[in-house]
């Protein structure tokens with residue numbers, strides 16, 4: 001999905017805040033966080049329901065393109081699910097549904113019990129603070145006229161952090177993503193791709209989200225920066241207990257970040273399962289092709305029940 005597209009545009013505005021709505025410090029572990037009350041917080045789980053539930057979602061674009069054809073997925077609080085598939089398989093369309101930028105033609109999307117597309121006003125702002133987005137291309141999603149720190153401060157402002165607290169919070173968020181706070185003074189053109197992606201992650205974390213949708217967050221980076229961003233995302237999840245929907249065409253990257261993986265082809269899930277199982281013994285020929293593309297090796301076919 002293009003970062004300049006509707007998700008990037010809206011999430012840049014919506015994906016901002018203080019975490020005040022949920023009373024959390026995004027840098028804390030869940031068990032040390034007095035604000036995290038899974039049972040009393042209707043959004044973290046809803047009577048045991050998953051944090052995110054997409055049920056049999058169908059989306060056809062004007063002009064007839066069937067982008068999603070009955071896709072279901074669930075992510076529990078703190079879980080990490082990967083979505084892989086080649087270009088055009090429907091990954092970004094699913095991200096747009098989850099972020100409430102598109103409505104499904106059939107099926108349902110529920111985040112913390114809410115339909116993200118139908119939310120309006122204060123409720124929308126409070127829920128969106130908990131549902132964040134990291135785009136593919138941070139250079140396209142960050143306003144070139146704003147300093148990096150201003151972009152994060154804007155996120156804090158939209159979600160109600162009082163002005164006197166913002167500079168300190170920006171510095172804390174920069175440190176949290178492994179950036180020297182001094183870099184907050186630079187504009188996007190003065191930062192590397194990896195640094196920019198960390199700024200985009202800091203901006204997403206500013207609201208204290210429960211779920212971050214990452215759409216190909218490393219594909220614009222070189223191998224080294226890619227690995228460092230994957231490590232950062234892993235560490236942030238361990239530290240804060242947030243959940244990820246991690247979208248990529250690259251099974252190798254997804255394997256490191258996700259426990260559960262769905263393989264999407266032409267808008268349908270052709271295979272899903274634990275990341276390690278898909279990696280070791282993919283059942284579907286399409287998954288095997290994705291694996292071969294990611295690694296250069298030909299995976300063994302998964303054992304079948306009985307020979308024909």
Ligand SMILES: Nc1ncnc2c1ncn2[C@@H]1O[C@H](COP(=O)(O)OP(=O)(O)OP(=O)(O)O)[C@@H](O)[C@H]1O
Nearest residue numbers: 001061062065067086087088089090091092093094
């Ligand atoms: N706004 C649109 N109008 C019409 N068709 C669209 C639109 N956006 C996407 N499509 C089509 O829907 C299908 C799924 O597109 P989508 O962007 O979800 O795929 P993707 O897996 O994210 O691809 P990529 O990895 O290239 O971003 C494609 O066939 C695409 O051409």
